[in-house]
Amino acid sequence: MEVVVASSIGVLTGCGVYLVLRLRAFPVILGLAMLSYAVNVFLFASGRLAVNMPPVLSKYGEAAYTDPLPQALVLTAIVISFGMTAVLVMVALAAYLEAGNDRVNIDSPANGAADEKAGS
């Protein structure tokens, strides 16, 4: 089971990193979403894996439970990553509507410095 989870995290991370390194906003957002999945599962796995041991206290005597703390942290992380993705989508959308393209890189990096030099 551990191999399954670890390999899933690995594939998610690898594909996320690859997509984040693309040159257009949309794949970058997809990549970030993927990286958030990877991070969430990674954090979740830090509580170690357990099957049939949900951290809901049983009314009927003793039972074993999995680690609830990573779950609580990941729960909020999922919601926050949604918020982050939403903001990014909006920023990307705004940039696209303003600039007419959704490239993530500034075309001519020397421009800013040259202007500054002339101004001083």
Added chain:
Amino acid sequence: MFIEHGFLMVIAALPFVGALIPGLMIRAGRTACASFTALPTVFALVLLAMLAPEVMQGNVIRYEVEWLPQLGLSAAFFLDGLGLLFAGMILGVGLLITLYARFYLSAEDPMGQFYTYLLLFQGAMLGIVISDNVLLLLIFWELTSLSSFLLIGYWKHLPEGRQGARMALAVTGAGGLAMIGGMLILGQIVGSYNLTDILTEGEAIRASEWYLPALILILLGAFTKSAQFPFHFWLPHAMAAPTPVSAYLHSATMVKAGVFLMARMWPVLAGTDAWFYLVATTGLITMVLGALIALFKDDLKALLAFSTVSHLGLLTMLLGFGTKLAAVVAVFHIINHLTFKAALFMTAGIVDHETHTRDIKRLGGLRHLMPVTFLIGTVAALSMAGIPLFNGFLSKEMMLEEAAHTSWGNSPHAVAVLATLGALLSVAYSFRFIGHVFLGPVRDDYPAKPHDPPFGMWAAPALLAACVVIIGIVPAAVVGPLVAVAGGAVIGGGEMPYYSLKIWHGVTPALYMSGIAVVGGLVLLALHRPLDRVWNVLPRPEAKTIFDALIERVAALSRGITETLHNGAISRYLAIFFVTTLIVGYAAWAGGGLTMATRSVLPVPPAVAIGWVLLVAAILSVTFTHRRRFLSLVLLGVVGLMLSAGFVYLSAPDLALTQISVETVTIMLLLLALHFLPKETPAESGAALRMRDGAIAAVSGLAVAALAYTFMLRDVDTISDYHLANSYEGGGGTNVVNVILVDFRGYDTYGEIIVLGIAGLVIFALMETLLNGPVARRLRETDYSHDRSRDRHPLMMVVATRVMMPIAFMVGIYIFLRGHNEPGGGFVAGLVISIALLMQYMASGFAWTQARQRFEYHAMIGFGVVIAGLTGAGAMLGGLPFLTSGFDYFHIPPIEEFELATAMAFDLGVFLVVFGAVMLMLYSLSRIARFAGETVNREPMDYDPTDKVENRKEM
């Protein structure tokens, strides 16, 4: 003996609080502004005077407020003899400058601003001299650099002012940084950052192997601040400041901070060879060089500036000698230099103010036109020259005496000769000040007709000149006790050396040296004209050019680095980031020892294997089809669904619920956004780039997988047992995850819902700005009709969502209510209800649905945060910490026994924020659609299905 007294804290705070006054009072007029500015200074002086008697008896007054004890950082102040001397000088001269500046500043100068800066500077300076904690001292030290930057650059319209301010900040600021390092080393050696502790550990510090680095770093700070060679060049350029600033900063206070620090650290650092050769040599060179340059400066203030450099060199040299007597002489000269130099600066300011020039070559003969100024200036300049009956003579005699007994290396007379040379040059430039400005024939080509200024302007220098004479004639009676107590503080207790403050010491070596200096100085002045010509043809290194070139070089270097690393290509930063993370991670991995696996591997049932294949296939498909955006988005949904299935299997029902609902909302959001984005990603990156990214991605993936696999097989100490044990008794719930969220770690959750709320509001604000800009027009002009469905609100969907809405609400409420004991809770409930509403939006269009509901999403976010906050604050009313939850069980027949917990109110807040934020985000997106020409339908569907078929045919 230490005495606790809270006044110290008040004294330290007064100038900073007082800095608010000028800005307010300037509306009441300039005189009122100046008067009220004087108040905090006067008040601080009075408090200081009340503490003075104790200090004069040899006691030390202390006051400490703990701030960050873990870092050794406390707001600790102490006042000993040295502190008293400096605090008195800072406040006293500050008061005089306040008066002088009232008359000096013209009507166009923003006076309120000036006084605010002045008080800020005064507070910073005062902080340096009464800080007990070296870290606090460093903060005040940097504050003087900053506030003096503001003061030097006060005339913002003058380029010299701006450049001078920048240079002063660069030099003294850099020195301050070095000093931080030195002070930290001292703190490490001693184990305490309190000066009172450090001062008792002199021997341990001098014996430490870190002594030399600490010494050099601290001296760098002191030398830059006190304009010692080779850092002396900033001081003359700082003369672009208004004269009150020069008189205050560059005679009495800021430049003396370095000297103060050397005096303060004297018991700890002095007495070694390194100290002698570094400090005394630097001081000697600075003294002679400064005096030499001063002689050939035609600008009155430049002359005084280099004279100040020279006198600071003298003080440094005295401290550098390392003998107790020399240290006491230094203290005495600090007082004397303050009186005559501040008076001289103010005199120069008066001359400039009245004649509109400071060029000595255009002045002369002013004694008849400005008799009062002439008198003041002459008295002060004679003192600077070291003529008997004036106080400068006394300390200079003592300095020469000390120099005569000091040998440098193997030469017993080098110091004496050079000190005499310095004194000689000092006589020459002092008499030049008198002779070339006031004496000589009256000229008729002054830029303005000179006359004496009003009383208010010459009162301050006159008072200082009076001090010069009084101290000069009866030194022991006037300043004897102060010199004794301050000198005693510098040498760090122990026996005081024998000295006597009087005019006639008999025929000593110093008397001969003094005589040589006076005669030689007068001869030099007589030869000034030919010497000046020679001086002007000699090549000299221009400090400003060197400094500017250096700054230019540094700026070019940092620009080069910045433009290479930060060239506007985010994919490059990210690549650098990933590679760096991998390297750092590898270093950590290679450095740590790997223990044996302690956990056994769980079996993989066939269903899980199939799920894994699906998941990996979906992830890879997203990556390989990412150019076709709709397709990859749908596949991303598959990934999210498979993950929530995984959470179900691995005992995380709450996560599964959250993941599946978040997934739904995310995909909807991305779909809506994609409507306005290009539907395809063009193939831009070349094979090499793809190879590089692929390699980084592959290594990252492998590394993370290996890391995850490794730790999953090892056990770890966890604090979760506490949560499991206390969830029911302490938090009143059986769903431990929910209890952690709303109770154990409620504060985290509180922060997180605020973040989510802010994210929603950011999106709203962004859209608001966007749609008020040129984008709105472009949206209206773009034609989106080609990818619009012809049946936008299908009958099936409208009916199905209507039926499902109450059920979805029911589910949401159920999930919310049971959340404390079973999987569920505010987060999930908020998402489920959002989805229920979103379905209506999708079925019948946003506007139609929006018109039928009365929630204000912004308000909902606000209410959510307030409810959650109030719930937490409610606990405080009961005397419990923020967010402590209470609960009880109720039984109302015929309902089964149920539980009410305050955590539920908190969860309600969470619910409202999540719901409000999600809806606000989608609402913002739909507004774009409206601008893009989306029609607003008044009916739930595009056509009315109840219409007769015949009727429709007629249409």
